[in-house]
């Protein structure tokens with residue numbers, strides 16, 4: 185049966201490089217995987233006071249999208265050497281209520297993206313720090329630090345063949361990781 189992957193993109197802007205990379209990864213996903221970007225822009229800021237019998241509808245929609253996935257692909261830009269607040273907020277929303285985290289046990293992988301040379305290393309590793317707390321089996325390698333991203337695209341089109349080859353290798357490994365760890 186087809187395995188579902190929820191793709192989280194930690195940039196809200198229309199021309200996002202991170203979203204372009206996410207779409208390139210989706211395009212080379214192995215057979216048997218269905219990848220869908222779960223949008224973060226409508227999530228209110230997490231507030232524990234909202235954790236009532238009727239939480240904000242956007243929380244419920246997001247949690248169900250995560251819960252129904254077999255795996256999670258995090259694609260993040262780097263803001264101030266960490267993850268953007270939008271992505272941190274989404275992780276916080278999906279981590280609660282306590283004991284019922286939608287993210288719990290979902291196999292995942294991390295891709296960081298930057299126009300700069302360091303490829304979002306700081307964001308990648310701040311994100312990785314959160315994942316054991318959610319008991320998410322996180323693919324150790326290949327690591328994905330996509331630096332110099334602006335030169336890899338002409339508009340939405342990926343024009344860097346070595347990047348494409350890496351994306352294929354990465355997604356093949358991630359498919360195997362999800363198959364191995366899905367429950």
Ligand code: FNR
Pocket residue numbers: 195196197199200201202203261262263264265266297298299300302303304
């Ligand atoms: C940035 N940018 C950035 N880049 C980087 O490599 N390391 C960093 O720490 C930061 N910090 C940072 C903070 C804030 C608030 C912004 C808005 C930007 C630049 C960032 O990599 C660039 O804007 C990317 O294009 C953002 O990713 P998307 O939106 O193209 O996916």
